[in-house]
Amino acid sequence: MSRRRVGMLFISAGLMVVVAAGPVLACGGLVAPNGSVNLLRTTTLAAYTDGVEHYITSFEFSGGGGGKFGSIVPLPDVPSKVDKAGRWTLQRLVEEVQPSVLAEAADSSGQIARQSAEVLLETRVSALDITVLKGGGDEVGLWAKRNGFNLPPDAPEVLDFYGDRSPIFMAVRFNIERAEDKDLGVGDGIPVHVTIPTDQPWVPLRILALGRESNEVVEADVFTLTDDRPAMLPVAGLPGAARGMSLERSEPAGEFLLADLRSDRGMGWLPEDGMWLNYIRINTPAGELEHDLALNVSGESPSLIDAGLEAPSSRLSVVDDPALWWPWILAAVIAFGVLSATGRLATRTP
Amino acid sequence: MNRLMGMTLVLAAPLVFGACAADPEPEAETIAVNINHSRFNPNDYEFQSGTTVRFVIHNADPIDHEFILGGKDVQDRHEDGTEPSHGTIPGEVSIPAGGTRTTTYTFTESEDLIIGCHLPRHYDYGMRAEVNLV
Numbered sequence: 001m002s003r004r005r006v007g008m009l010f011i012s013a014g015l016m017v018v019v020a021a022g023p024v025l026a027c028g029g030l031v032a033p034n035g036s037v038n039l040l041r042t043t044t045l046a047a048y049t050d051g052v053e054h055y056i057t058s059f060e061f062s063g064g065g066g067g068k069f070g071s072i073v074p075l076p077d078v079p080s081k082v083d084k085a086g087r088w089t090l091q092r093l094v095e096e097v098q099p100s101v102l103a104e105a106a107d108s109s110g111q112i113a114r115q116s117a118e119v120l121l122e123t124r125v126s127a128l129d130i131t132v133l134k135g136g137g138d139e140v141g142l143w144a145k146r147n148g149f150n151l152p153p154d155a156p157e158v159l160d161f162y163g164d165r166s167p168i169f170m171a172v173r174f175n176i177e178r179a180e181d182k183d184l185g186v187g188d189g190i191p192v193h194v195t196i197p198t199d200q201p202w203v204p205l206r207i208l209a210l211g212r213e214s215n216e217v218v219e220a221d222v223f224t225l226t227d228d229r230p231a232m233l234p235v236a237g238l239p240g241a242a243r244g245m246s247l248e249r250s251e252p253a254g255e256f257l258l259a260d261l262r263s264d265r266g267m268g269w270l271p272e273d274g275m276w277l278n279y280i281r282i283n284t285p286a287g288e289l290e291h292d293l294a295l296n297v298s299g300e301s302p303s304l305i306d307a308g309l310e311a312p313s314s315r316l317s318v319v320d321d322p323a324l325w326w327p328w329i330l331a332a333v334i335a336f337g338v339l340s341a342t343g344r345l346a347t348r349t350p
Numbered sequence: 351m352n353r354l355m356g357m358t359l360v361l362a363a364p365l366v367f368g369a370c371a372a373d374p375e376p377e378a379e380t381i382a383v384n385i386n387h388s389r390f391n392p393n394d395y396e397f398q399s400g401t402t403v404r405f406v407i408h409n410a411d412p413i414d415h416e417f418i419l420g421g422k423d424v425q426d427r428h429e430d431g432t433e434p435s436h437g438t439i440p441g442e443v444s445i446p447a448g449g450t451r452t453t454t455y456t457f458t459e460s461e462d463l464i465i466g467c468h469l470p471r472h473y474d475y476g477m478r479a480e481v482n483l484v
Binding site for chain 2: 141153154
C-alpha cells in the first residue's frame with residue numbers, strides 16, 4: 001500500500017561546526033579560530049505537492065571568525081536538485097504568523113580505515129559549498145572529519161540516530177572568502193531550496209541540539225504546507241506533548257499567502273489553493289530535544305520511528321519490509337506443495 | 351669427550367638461560383576498552399594496587415578520542431592542556447577515529463583514578479570512567 005506523501009517540515013539547522021585551519025582549543029564543534037559562531041534561530045519551510053517535497057531553509061549567524069564553518073543536515077531521501085531559493089519565501093511566512101515582526105531569515109548556507117560516505121551531489125549556492133552524502137552515521141562522520149569538520153562529542157550518537165533511519169545527509173560549508181567577495185556579512189543569509197522525491201517524510205528536530213550544552217535553549221520556527229491537515233507526532237502544544245514545542249498556527253493557507261509564495265524565485269510549483277499551513281515554534285533546552293517530527297495526512301497515526309521515538313529495528317515487520325516477505329512466501333509454497341502432494345487440496349464433490 | 355661436552359652444554363643451556371631470565375617483567379592483565387558514542391565501555395574498573403594492566407582501546411566512533419588515566423590533577427592538567435596527541439606516557443594515548451591503540455599502566459597509587467578524554471568538551475559531555483584500586 002503506497003503511503004500518501006505528505007508535506008514535510010524540514011529543519012536544516014543541523015550541526016554548526018568549524019572547519020578550522022589549525023587546532024581548536026576550546027569548544028571544538030562551535031568555535032572558530034578567531035571568534036565564535038552562534039546559531040540564533042532557524043526558519044524552514046517544507047511543502048509537498050505533485051509527488052515532490054520542497055525545502056526552503058535559511059540560517060542566521062552572529063559571527064564567523066576567521067575560518068570556514070558549515071552544517072550537516074539529515075535528509076529523508078536523495079534530493080534531485082539543490083538551488084538557491086528566493087529571499088522572499090521565508091520572510092513572507094514569518095510575516096504571516098508574526099505580522100509585526102520582520103524576521104531576518106538567515107541561511108546557513110555546510111584516518112580511519114573505514115569507508116567514507118558516498119558523494120551523491122556537489123553544488124555551490126552563493127557562498128555555500130553543498131554536498132549530498134549517502135552513508136551511515138559513521139561514514140558521514142568520517143567524511144565530515146576528512147573534510148575539515150570539527151564534530152562535537154555528541155555527533156557519533158546523533159549521526160547514528162539519523163543514519164539508522166535514512167542514509168542521506170547534506171553537508172553545507174560556508175566559505176567566508178566567497179562571502180566577502182559577494183559582500184555578505186554578519187546577519188545575511190543564503191536561502192537554499194532542496195527538492196526531494198520521497199515517500200517517508202519526517203522533520204529532523206534533534207539535529208538542532210547537536211553540539212549544544214544540555215541546558216542551552218534551541219529556538220526554531222517550523223512551517224509546513226500539506227495537501228490536508230496533518231496528524232503530528234509528537235503532538236505540539238497539548239498536555240503530555242513534547243515540551244518546548246508549540247503549535248502556534250494550524251489553518252488553511254490563505255490564497256494571498258500562496259500567491260505571494262508562488263511569486264518568489266523557484267516557487268511556481270506551489271498550488272494556488274488547497275494547502276494547509278502549520279506553524280510550530282521550538283523553544284526547548286537542547287538536552288530535551290531528543291525527537292523529530294512525524295506527519296501523516298492519510299488519517300493514520302504518524303510513525304513512531306519517523307518521530308524518532310522508536311528505533312527502526314524494533315518496528316520492522318513482515319508487512320513493512322518486503323525484504324522480510326520471502327520466508328513466508330517460501331513457507332507458503334512449501335505448504336502448498338505438501339498439501340497438494342497429500343491430496344488435501346483436492347476438491348470433493350458431494 | 352667432545353660428545354660428552356656437547357651433551358653437557360645442551361643440558362646446561364636451560365639452566366643458563368633460565369638464570370638470565372631470573373627477573374621477568376610482571377605479567378600484564380589485558381583489558382579491552384571500547385569507545386562508542388563518546389563513552390568508555392566498561393565505564394568502571396577495579397584493580398589491585400601493584401597490578402600491571404595493558405589496555406587495548408578500540409575507538410568505534412568517527413571522531414578522535416583520548417584515553418588519559420590518572421588522578422584528578424592529571425585530568426585537570428589535560429583539560430587545560432593543548433597537547434595535540436598522546437602516546438609516550440603510560441596510561442595516556444590518543445585513539446584516532448576507528449582505530450585501536452594500547453597503553454600499559456602499573457597501578458602504584460593508593461587513591462582511586464579516573465580515565466578521561468580531554469578533547470574539547472568530551473570530558474564535560476561525560477567521557478570518563480572510574481578506576482577503583484583495592
